[in-house]
Amino acid sequence: MDQRKPPAVELVRLAKQFEGSVAVREVSLSIAQGEFFSLLGPSGCGKTTTLRMIAGFEVPTSGEVRLLGQDVLHVPPNRRNINIVFQNYALFPHLSVFDNVAFSLQVKRVPAQDIRRRVAEALSMVRLPGTERRKPGQLSGGQQQRVALARALINRPAVLLLDEPLGALDQKLRKEMQLELKGLQREVGITFIYVTHDQEEALTMSDRIAVMNLGRALQVDDPRSLYDRPSTRFVADFIGTTNFLSGRLRSREGGLATVEVEGVGDVLAPLPSDLSPGRTLTLAIRPERMRLGRISGDGPANQVPGTVAEIVFVGDDTQYFVRLANGERVMVREQNDAPPAEGNRIQVGQSVPVEWAPASTTILLD
Amino acid sequence: MPSLRRPGLLGLYYAVLLVLLYVPIGVLFLFSVNDATVFGFPLHGLTAHWYRDMLRNAELLESLGSSALVAVGSSLTATALGTLAAIALLRFKFGGKPGFLAVALMPLLVPFLILGVALLILFAALDVPRSLWTVGAAHTVVSMPYTLLIVMARLVGFDDHLEEAAQDLGASYFYTLRRVVLPLIAPAMLAAWLVAFTISFDEFVLASFLIGRSPTLPVFLFGQLRFANRFPQVLALAMLVMLVSLSLVVLAERLQRLGTGASLRPPEPAAENGS
Numbered sequence: 001m002d003q004r005k006p007p008a009v010e011l012v013r014l015a016k017q018f019e020g021s022v023a024v025r026e027v028s029l030s031i032a033q034g035e036f037f038s039l040l041g042p043s044g045c046g047k048t049t050t051l052r053m054i055a056g057f058e059v060p061t062s063g064e065v066r067l068l069g070q071d072v073l074h075v076p077p078n079r080r081n082i083n084i085v086f087q088n089y090a091l092f093p094h095l096s097v098f099d100n101v102a103f104s105l106q107v108k109r110v111p112a113q114d115i116r117r118r119v120a121e122a123l124s125m126v127r128l129p130g131t132e133r134r135k136p137g138q139l140s141g142g143q144q145q146r147v148a149l150a151r152a153l154i155n156r157p158a159v160l161l162l163d164e165p166l167g168a169l170d171q172k173l174r175k176e177m178q179l180e181l182k183g184l185q186r187e188v189g190i191t192f193i194y195v196t197h198d199q200e201e202a203l204t205m206s207d208r209i210a211v212m213n214l215g216r217a218l219q220v221d222d223p224r225s226l227y228d229r230p231s232t233r234f235v236a237d238f239i240g241t242t243n244f245l246s247g248r249l250r251s252r253e254g255g256l257a258t259v260e261v262e263g264v265g266d267v268l269a270p271l272p273s274d275l276s277p278g279r280t281l282t283l284a285i286r287p288e289r290m291r292l293g294r295i296s297g298d299g300p301a302n303q304v305p306g307t308v309a310e311i312v313f314v315g316d317d318t319q320y321f322v323r324l325a326n327g328e329r330v331m332v333r334e335q336n337d338a339p340p341a342e343g344n345r346i347q348v349g350q351s352v353p354v355e356w357a358p359a360s361t362t363i364l365l366d
Numbered sequence: 367m368p369s370l371r372r373p374g375l376l377g378l379y380y381a382v383l384l385v386l387l388y389v390p391i392g393v394l395f396l397f398s399v400n401d402a403t404v405f406g407f408p409l410h411g412l413t414a415h416w417y418r419d420m421l422r423n424a425e426l427l428e429s430l431g432s433s434a435l436v437a438v439g440s441s442l443t444a445t446a447l448g449t450l451a452a453i454a455l456l457r458f459k460f461g462g463k464p465g466f467l468a469v470a471l472m473p474l475l476v477p478f479l480i481l482g483v484a485l486l487i488l489f490a491a492l493d494v495p496r497s498l499w500t501v502g503a504a505h506t507v508v509s510m511p512y513t514l515l516i517v518m519a520r521l522v523g524f525d526d527h528l529e530e531a532a533q534d535l536g537a538s539y540f541y542t543l544r545r546v547v548l549p550l551i552a553p554a555m556l557a558a559w560l561v562a563f564t565i566s567f568d569e570f571v572l573a574s575f576l577i578g579r580s581p582t583l584p585v586f587l588f589g590q591l592r593f594a595n596r597f598p599q600v601l602a603l604a605m606l607v608m609l610v611s612l613s614l615v616v617l618a619e620r621l622q623r624l625g626t627g628a629s630l631r632p633p634e635p636a637a638e639n640g641s
């Protein structure tokens with residue numbers, strides 16, 4: 001990102017308290033211009049409240065919202081150069097598609113000719129040309145969504161806020177719209193702040209993601225880093241599927257730690273920071289990084305004994321649930337990229353070592 | 367077992383309605399088209415001349431005009447005030463709303479008799495002469511709870527994100543009111559206006575306390591009961607008033623249902639099949 005440009009949106013220790021409940025606790029974020037940024041978290045974690053403070057619909061209890069470097073605390077929503085797509089779209093039911101999309105231009109008294117041209121442009125941008133005269137009630141959910149998008153983008157805001165805009169659509173349409181939204185964002189170059197509780201959606205679309213829980217932003221990172229290097233157990237658990245093993249640091253050598261997992265054995269993992277031996281910690285390993293006793297790579301490998309407890313076939317891959325010696329179950333996911341070889345099929349009840357590379361192990365301290 | 371008893375209870379309800387409402391009104395109608403000034407059976411033959419006389423009665427027509435004037439004035443005022451209060455109560459943030467609402471709905475509980483006397487004393491104390499104005503003021507007060515509730519029902523029914531969306535798109539509060547809120551609550555406002563009109567149009571108690579020299583229709587009508595030979599005319603008028611009131615109430619109800627109906631709901635985001 002260009003260092004000279006101020007961030008599109010900057011939140012400084014932003015907090016919001018409602019009577020009886022704290023919705024957002026001191027969230028600090030810096031979102032660059034042109035970025036596709038997602039707020040991801042479970043229901044009730046404060047995503048909507050954060051978005052509404054950026055838009056100006058909620059007054060923060062404390063902290064600051066800066067828009068392009070300017071503190072906008074005292075700027076009302078209709079004077080902020082921000083537009084929002086509401087979860088239920090909030091299209092004006094009594095106005096035609098044309099008047100819905102043209103609304104912000106009509107407010108500014110743009111000449112009628114320009115309005116007609118720009119509405120037509122906006123509608124073709126969202127692939128809905130020719131629907132000007134219909135009422136929102138006569139459109140399907142996906143079409144309404146596009147109208148809401150055209151309405152919010154027609155004024156070329158500095159920032160577009162989207163609150164679970166695909167929540168009401170069915171699975172297939174959701175997937176299509178995800179790619180389309182991402183493409184649209186790249187095309188218009190506007191900063192998108194996207195709220196979702198769907199981790200897959202966030203991973204698919206975002207340049208960076210803030211994972212939120214209980215009003216806090218736990219980790220802010222690009223999708224790859226979030227997935228590979230979660231900083232907390234919550235993030236590791238919320239994004240994708242993760243196996244957790246609790247252990248104690250036994251020794252360290254170079255960048256590699258030896259962690260003793262009780263009842264299972266020693267496990268090697270890259271050491272993130274200076275830790276003193278004896279400290280308890282959690283190991284996180286992704287199911288697709290584990291193998292059932294057949295690791296063929298060179299270098300050191302972690303290997304622990306286990307018993308296959310269950311096998312679930314899900315089409316493109318197979319999930320093996322393996323009970324370790326300490327009684328905990330881990331999931332091992334193997335791709336079905338070749339027809340099963342007769343003879344060495346793995347059976348339920350079979351004893352089998354579980355192997356994975358030390359580099360695939362993340363140490364969590366919480 | 368309650369399901370078996372329900373038809374019996376319902377029957378009782380309708381029996382009361384029939385004996386005390388529909389039959390008397392039906393009889394009233396019969397006498398209004400009966401060619402005799404005495405009330406009693408057998409009937410003497412069909413006539414429309416009571417209706418004709420009624421329409422030639424200058425005093426009566428004048429009272430009709432007074433009633434219309436008071437009803438239009440008080441209902442418009444009550445609708446305007448009710449709408450503003452409904453918006454304030456539902457859309458602005460301030461404390462003590464339940465208290466405000468309770469106070470606003472008080473006129474529903476105060477007996478007209480008491481209100482009539484109280485206003486009479488107030489106007490006397492303020493040296494305000496009794497007139498159609500004083501009647502109109504009283505009618506405005508008693509219709510306001512109805513207009514408030516009807517408009518509130520509509521405001522509750524529509525998505526308040528619509529107002530935020532308008533603001534988000536740059537609209538000032540008044541622009542939002544004009545282009546989004548008022549068009550959406552217009553049917554409810556019309557319904558509220560019709561209800562307020564009906565309340566005022568046949569209101570008797572307050573009017574009889576507060577009226578000046580020119581009576582409203584119910585007051586005039588009551589005065590005519592002393593003259594037996596004019597009675598059939600009064601009946602004819604009563605029928606007419608009832609017909610008008612009834613149509614207005616039905617219309618109001620229709621409008622209210624239109625207002626909250628599917629056509630004006632924020633569109634449901636429906637799932638789309640494929641694309």
Ligand SMILES: Nc1ncnc2c1ncn2[C@@H]1O[C@H](COP(=O)(O)OP(=O)(O)OP(=O)(O)O)[C@@H](O)[C@H]1O
Nearest residue numbers: 018021022023042043044045046047048049050197
């Ligand atoms: N107006 C309000 N008054 C009181 N509490 C509120 C208000 N708005 C939100 N909250 C509370 O603040 C917390 C965060 O709410 P918020 O709507 O921001 O969550 P969210 O992350 O958007 O959740 P979801 O995914 O369900 O939409 C919740 O506990 C909620 O109950």
Ligand SMILES: [Mg+2]
Nearest residue numbers: 047048049163
């Ligand atoms: Mg939300």
